[in-house]
Amino acid sequence: MSDTPVLVTCGLPYTNGPCHIGHLRTYVPADFYVRFLRHCGDEVVFVCGSDNHGTPIVISAEAEGITPREMSERYHRHFDETFKKMLISFDRFGMTDDPSNHARTKEVVEKLIQNDHIYKKIISQSYCPECDMFLPDRYVEGICPFCGEKARGDECDQGCGKHLEPGEIKDPVCKICGGNAELRDQEHFFFRLSDFNEMFEGYLPDLKGTSNARNYASGWIREGLHDWCITRTLKWGVKFPEHDDLVVYVWVDAPIGYIAFTEEWAEKTGGNWEQFWKGDSPVIHFIGQDIIYHHCVFWPALLEGAGYSKPDAVVASGMVKIDDKTFSKSRGYVVWTNDDYLDLGLSPDYLRYYILSYTSHTKELNFSWKEYQARVNNELVDTFGNFLYRTLHFASKKLGGVPDYTPDEEITGRIEEAISETEAAIREYEFKSAVDSIMSLASYGNIYIQNNAPWKLIKDDREKAEKVVRNCLQIAKGLVILFDSLIPEKAQEAWEMLGFTTSVKDQNLSESVTGFESEILPKPSILFEKIEDEKVEEYEKTLNIRIEEAVRKENKENKEDNMITIDEFAKVELKVAKIYEAEPIEGSKKLLKIQVDLGDEKRQVVSGIAPFYTPEELIGKSVVVVTNLKPAKLFGVESNGMILAAGDDASLLTSLRDVEAGTKVL
Structure with a gap:
């Protein structure tokens, strides 16, 4: 527990497009961090907002025939609602185009x-x-x-x-x-x-x-x-x-939004925004690694120059891949948070778990539906869910509730050890290690209940069976409080199955080793549902269709990009030429050095037609030559033109009737 309040911010989503899984790589870990610190008893303020300025929004708005403000408001609502669906709970989610940020930006610029x-x-x-x-x-x-x-x-x-x-x-x-x-x-x-x-010489080495x-x-x-x-x-x-006639660059007013949003939070709650931005209370930024420069160099310098406190820590996430392919909206390698996930009725807790458990926060996260299925089924369903249901089902059905015993010191010690390991990892921003510590406690619970088999003990030694189940219930309570930061919706369901009527999010970690609110336990239900193979195939099919459509679109655009105007074609100078000399080029199996007559001049051209014609059979042939190409050297031999040929066998382009050398091709 820290006596000093902490401000946590997230990089601002840009309001010209919808939320995708790449966004969540930043926001889910930040929410996990904030929730856990609050379980530790820390005072944390969590702010973010939408980034509403810059040219891309203007371009997108113009294309739709609406104002930039209208577009910003639309996507601001979209992100606000999506974050709430993903159980990401900001204390303030503002807009950089609101009056508070305009005023604070002008104040900072004037001070600079x-x-x-x-x-x-x-x-x-x-x-x-x-x-x-x-x-x-x-x-x-x-x-x-x-x-x-x-x-x-x-x-x-x-x-x-x-x-x-x-x-x-x-x-x-x-x-x-x-x-x-x-x-x-x-x-x-x-x-x-x-x-x-x-x-920076003094600041960066100490930046957490x-x-x-x-x-x-x-x-x-x-x-x-x-x-x-x-x-x-x-x-x-x-x-x-x-x-x-001028506006400030978006990378000036966007980070100043952090200050403005903190001011808005303070106005609403009676809090003190200056303790973070003009005092000693820590400020921690969660961002994507593509904006490190702006947050670690440009932003601290702005703050220093205007007399504000600088950030204490910058937490930068790794990038995201989709099925081992580079994340790309234009090429279809994208998973949209709403269309591809939440709108299908999939649990936000499952996606939160995947993002946090897959890899270290600074490394590349690869999203695949098969890996998603494996983690949900093997870890949430078969490990945590299995232990919780076995414990609650036996306690409720066979024992009538919570046995009246004190848990063993070994059990409470193991819970406290898991809490200590998890907290240490989280405070070092090692979120996967934190999840591993929580899940190891669930594995310990599974092994403990399996080895002690209360369903067998109860036949001969009810007291011992009750003590075993009481220990399992204590492990379950500790797990639910620990899991709340990770999967808050399912954690609250589990908390209520443990007989509590309070909110698990309000519990201090120390409550993990204390007793229960009631001896009576409600009938438990299955907390997690497995992801079936046919569903994974369905989700993969949607992704593949999007990729195929993107490829078709790209091919069409490339084809259109290759189209030229009649004026551009007119720049190409084509003439009929007669070959009067040809010979191989030493060291090359493909090239011939060819002399052509263009009527008013003679030229040397190098052509890659040696596999198809002998020098002798070329003599006297009329061919079409591009005559206004810049000279080039091939195998050290200068070429002043290009002989045109068609197909894999290099069929030479020529005229149907005899035409004088030098005649233009029109």
């Missing part, structure tokens, strides 16, 4: 300006002459200046992953009209991130949380910090002070 951490600078930014507007980062795509891969305006999302400042992307293209963008000068404001190198967050951030610090452009040319967002 006063402290000389923000300066203005003229920069070259992508401008679309066709649309007559400066293009915010997500309205632009082009080539990454660092690795050469295709990238979006703010990040090399398909290559090296580097953050891109406005104007850095090469060959910019407007995503609105598809036309080429150009660079034009515009005044923007920059945050002096480089001011905080010294601060997961090592992947700390190590990743340290790597950025070693590379050197670069100032961030923190304004964008958008109408949607928090206005930059005294500049109505």
Whole structure:
């Protein structure tokens, strides 16, 4: 138990699409952590909210013909309701577009300006002459200046992953009209991130949380910090002070939302938000590993520069795979929390258990329906559920309730050991280890009841049988309190089967080794249902259909992307040429060096047709040549054109009638 209140936050879901299992990788462990700390007697405030600003929301809203606020409200409600269905209980779930966050963001930015951490600078930014507007980062795509891969305006999302400042992307293209963008000068404001190198030298080594967050951030610090452009040319967002034509970058106002949501919680409850953001009470951020930089580098610097307290811990989760394939909405490798799970009537507790028990929090979580089935059936049903039902059924039916005995010290000692192991793991953010400790107590209970066999003992020694069952009931009570943080809905059902009329979520862990509310036990029921093979096949079929549809869509789009206009085709220069000389190229089995007559000039062309033609049979043939290709060297021999051929046997394209060399193909 800690005497100091703790604030726990989760990365903000972005309101331009529905919730999927990748989101839950962050929110379920955070909820598990908060619930368990409360069982320990700790005071915890748990806040989150929806991220409502930025270009993607504007683009999505424009496509639907609605306002960005309308879209944000829709998905805000969606996430709020989905989290509640998944038994994730925030003390406050706000919106970054609400007045409290607008006000707090302006206050922080003004404080940064006063402290000389923000300066203005003229920069070259992508401008679309066709649309007559400066293009915010997500309205632009082009080539990454660092690795050469295709990238979006703010990040090399398909290559090296580097953050891109406005104007850095090469060959910019407007995503609105598809036309080429150009660079034009515009005044923007920059945050002096480089001011905080010294601060990070002392801060990062002491940052608690997961090592992947700390190590990743340290790597950025070693590379050197670069100032961030923190304004964008958008109408949607928090206005930059005294500049109505600019809004602050979404990565400024989104994390400030943590402060605003804490303020909203304090206003509602009479709590003190400043103890977290201007005092010594710890702040712990749960995030996905793709936003480590923003939370471990950019955000602490903003807080330091504006005179706020910095986070004490950053807990970063690993990524998610679907059936061992990289998570991808566009390619169909996605499990939607509602459509694919909750709307089918599947238990939120089962999914919570899978997410927390599958692997270490910092490692990659792979979701497959078969593995999901195995964990539910083997662990929840056959281990915990089996022990609980056997114990309660025997106690209720054969003994009439809770036997009037004190549990053995060995039993209470084993329960306390499981509690100690679980708490130690959770406070180190090792959630799988914590689940393993809880499940090991359930396994211990199964072995204990099986070895002592009260159904046999009762025939000859009722007292001993009652003592065994009393021990099993104590283990069951401890398990239910421990499992509440993990599977709260089923834990409450089990708590009531133990004869309690209170809420299990309100119980301190110390209650695990105390007595019972009533000697009478209600008739127990089966707590968990097995996942049958035919259901798994049905769920897998849905996933496979989605993948197949995504592949078809991608193929269609690729085909459309390959379509060219008549003007583009007109750029290709095709002429009839006559071959007058051909010879093999030394060292190559496929290439021939060929001399062609184009009427007004002669050219050398290298062609890969040696497997199909001898040099002798090519002499005198008329062929079609692409004549405006840039020169290339093949096996060290320069080629100034391309001879066209069709099919696997390289049938040469030629004219039906005799045509003079150099005649254009129209």
